[in-house]
Amino acid sequence: xxxxxxxxxxxxxxxxxxxxxxxxxxxxxxxxxxxxxxxxxxxxxxxxxxxxxxxxxxxxxxxxxxxxxxxxxxxxxxxxxxxxxxxxxxxxxxxxxxxxxxxxxxxxxxxxxxxxxxxxxxxxxxxxxxxxxxxxxxxxxxxxxxxxxxxxxxxxxxxxxxxxxxxxxxxxxxxxxxxxxxxxxxxxxxxxxxxxxxxxxxxxxxxxxxxxxxxxxxxxxxxxxxxxxxxxxxxxxxxxxxxxxxxxxxxxxxxxxxxxxxxxxxxxxxxxxxxxxxxxxxxxxxxxxxxxxxxxxxxxxxxxxxxxxxxxxxxxxxxxxxxxxxxxxxxxxxxxxxxxxxxxxxxxxxxxxxxxxxxxxxxxxxxxxxxxxxxxxxxxxxxxxxxxxxxxxx
Amino acid sequence: xxxxxxxxxxxxxxxxxxxxxxxxxxxxxxxxxxxxxxxxxxxxxxxxxxxxxxxxxxxxxxxxxxxxxxxxxxxxxxxxxxxxxxxxxxxxxxxxxxxxxxxxxxxxxxxxxxxxxxxxxxxxxxxxxxxxxxxxxxxxxxxxxxxxxxxxxxxxxxxxxxxxxxxxx
Numbered sequence: 304x305x306x307x308x309x310x311x312x313x314x315x316x317x318x319x320x321x322x323x324x325x326x327x328x329x330x331x332x333x334x335x336x337x338x339x340x341x342x343x344x345x346x347x348x349x350x351x352x353x354x355x356x357x358x359x360x361x362x363x364x365x366x367x368x369x370x371x372x373x374x375x376x377x378x379x380x381x382x383x384x385x386x387x388x389x390x391x392x393x394x395x396x397x398x399x400x401x402x403x404x405x406x407x408x409x410x411x412x413x414x415x416x417x418x419x420x421x422x423x424x425x426x427x428x429x430x431x432x433x434x435x436x437x438x439x440x441x442x443x444x445x446x447x448x449x450x451x452x453x454x455x456x457x458x459x460x461x462x463x464x465x466x467x468x469x470x471x472x473x474x475x476x477x478x479x480x481x482x483x484x485x486x487x488x489x490x491x492x493x494x495x496x497x498x499x500x501x502x503x504x505x506x507x508x509x510x511x512x513x514x515x516x517x518x519x520x521x522x523x524x525x526x527x528x529x530x531x532x533x534x535x536x537x538x539x540x541x542x543x544x545x546x547x548x549x550x551x552x553x554x555x556x557x558x559x560x561x562x563x564x565x566x567x568x569x570x571x572x573x574x575x576x577x578x579x580x581x582x583x584x585x586x587x588x589x590x591x592x593x594x595x596x597x598x599x600x601x602x603x604x605x606x607x608x609x610x611x612x613x614x615x616x617x618x619x620x621x622x623x624x625x626x627x628x629x630x631x632x633x634x635x636x637x638x639x640x641x642x643x644x645x646x647x648x649x650x651x652x653x654x655x656x657x658x659x660x661x662x663x664x665x666x667x668x669x670x671x672x673x674x675x676x677x678x679x680x681x682x683x684x685x686x687x688x689x690x691x692x693x694x695x696x697x
Numbered sequence: 698x699x700x701x702x703x704x705x706x707x708x709x710x711x712x713x714x715x716x717x718x719x720x721x722x723x724x725x726x727x728x729x730x731x732x733x734x735x736x737x738x739x740x741x742x743x744x745x746x747x748x749x750x751x752x753x754x755x756x757x758x759x760x761x762x763x764x765x766x767x768x769x770x771x772x773x774x775x776x777x778x779x780x781x782x783x784x785x786x787x788x789x790x791x792x793x794x795x796x797x798x799x800x801x802x803x804x805x806x807x808x809x810x811x812x813x814x815x816x817x818x819x820x821x822x823x824x825x826x827x828x829x830x831x832x833x834x835x836x837x838x839x840x841x842x843x844x845x846x847x848x849x850x851x852x853x854x855x856x857x858x859x860x861x862x863x864x865x866x
Contacts, residue, residue, distance in 0.1 A: 606787070
């Protein structure tokens, strides 16, 4: 099922390679300044400005540079990249090529999660066609000095590899354990060379921005969160799927579109995101309000929020790479606590301790996984005290 | 392992390593290929790969065990992986779990004695809008119903019989 597009949005009126042709008619610096001007921020969830990232990678002094498309989409409830990879592969490779041109990379790598291995064959075919059409290889579209190749590398079922430095470790044949940052990949990335790691959606949008112009992109969204965002909606709603919507859309408006108005809560941003209760449905989806990499999970009246919290906690226990102590121990303790809460066997003072442990994890974990692992737990306990506290002993 | 099996494994590993190149960055693709061809990564395979890449076997073991899809303990020909994440759970994953366990006579986390099937849970397969979802090796099945489970398993079993038929011919 393709994307439910926003009217006249960024996916309307697609002409093949329009963005790439435009990019190659400009200098590298001009391409970067268009992306910077558009205000495009990383769509994987962290929201780092794409133009700044490209500029840092472009100005790093090294002959060898890389651009990596992060297709290790593992956040629970996110499936927008799957749809992009399946329905818009050319647009994705176009964006990756534009990024390669902008930062001066000769090689792009698509890191595809192992769970999506069934998409590999189709993607390789598209790459082969692009080689035939001079959209890859040497002197792309006749542009002197621009040689670019794309390789696809597979993940093998590790959520943590969506973190950019863990992804690079994995590409280098190591365990996917995040590195210390700084140095950032834009300076010291794949094999020690400057590397820009971008989300699939970011790259697709960069191609569309070059085709339609930065102003067109900026006409959507809010001043701090420009453009449209792909939202993967699942859970208790009648019309799950991938929706393109401008940033600034309220949760209430979104629920109306997906036919899930009976919801009592919505999890925005997947397991690492926050649980928003009904009273806050007027909040906006944007980097400055409720931020998300695209995951929206709707919970109906009958859902037990404690079960939801337990499910997320189990997820983090399994996916923590085990490298740093706050995350390795914290995730296990939170799960234990939640299970005791469900059994009616957790004192309030212990719960308070666990909430404070959560805050410690947010501060002291090495990477984004550990820092965001307690989010769902904390927001569910804080927003649904009547529901989760004082369970009868089982 | 029979000696002819060991020879076949070594031969395959040499050709796989030559294909991807004798360097550390190729380790993941090498492990993935060995897994695909031989269904699992044995200790012998780990030693051979380490020798060819010139690294310690513990390095190879460390990498293989880090990634849930490369687990060296996972020997089944058909690895059935059911998504346990929230959206699939809300769409009836528990029912599918029970049907799978009853149909194969094993629990999740186990492998059938003939090494044909294993059952395990995985985290989000990215099919949240079409759950419950499961993977059989690399193939994805969505909106799985109890009746569909039987079809999926029969489909796998039929591959065994066709394999044996072609051997007999």
